[in-house]
Amino acid sequence: MAKAPAYKRILLKLSGEALMGDDSYGINREVIERIVAEIGEVVGLGVQVAIVIGGGNIFRGVAPAAAGMDRATADYMGMLATVMNAMALQDAMTRHGLESRVQSALNLEQVAEPFIRGKALRYLEEGKVVIFGAGTGNPFFTTDTAAALRGVEMGANVVIKATKVDGVYTADPKKDATATRYDKLDFNEAIAKDLKVMDATALTLCRDQRLPIIVFNIFKSGALKRVVMGEEEGTLVHCN
Secondary structure, eight states: OOOOOSOSEEEEEEOHHHHHTTSSSSOOHHHHHHHHHHHHHHHTTTOEEEEEEOOHHHHGGGHHHHTTOOHHHHHHHHHHHHHHHHHHHHHHHHHTTOOEEEEESSOOTTTSEEOOHHHHHHHHHTTOEEEEESTTSSTTOOHHHHHHHHHHHTTOSEEEEEESSSSOBSSOTTTOTTOOBOSEEEHHHHHHTTOOSSOHHHHHHHHHTTOOEEEEETTSTTHHHHHHTTOSOSEEEEOO
């Protein structure tokens, strides 16, 4: 008998930077196709997948012009960038035969549905991937916080944060050769040591709602499936 997935419903947090691969900004076609293939494999296991997408890959291209800009204005620009990424992700999913829906926290009805919790839950139960764009819809909140919020609202079993490294380290492994990776980590320790798992607001929300976080490397082939199957992959942040 085949082993069942460890999680029935997941919230996948994808950074915008993950979509640009080695490019300086924008969306790398090869990278997005590979990420969607990995997501499709998980959907094929019967796992319900919701996604919160960032916008750094697009906003990076206009960041120099945004220097000195009003923070709220810059944040709204970043939210629009996440909707662009959500649309690109949905397009790639369609090519892979995956049904998906984009819901936006900003009112952009010509390109995306408004965020409606009940509809999103129904889509998940129908096996559709739900992609959440525009963060929380409010400035001064990151897409990490949006991922924690949507994870709680969707009743996800876990928030899975896709990064370029294979977990949470004691220090930046690119700058410190002595940095070691945590297999498991308590929320309070992650917050106290400012380990950059997610921002403090997102970590606190997940801790208070007892929603675990797993940080893993999206560029490692098959890693997302291993996380979903409950195998040792990445770093688990949880409540003791």
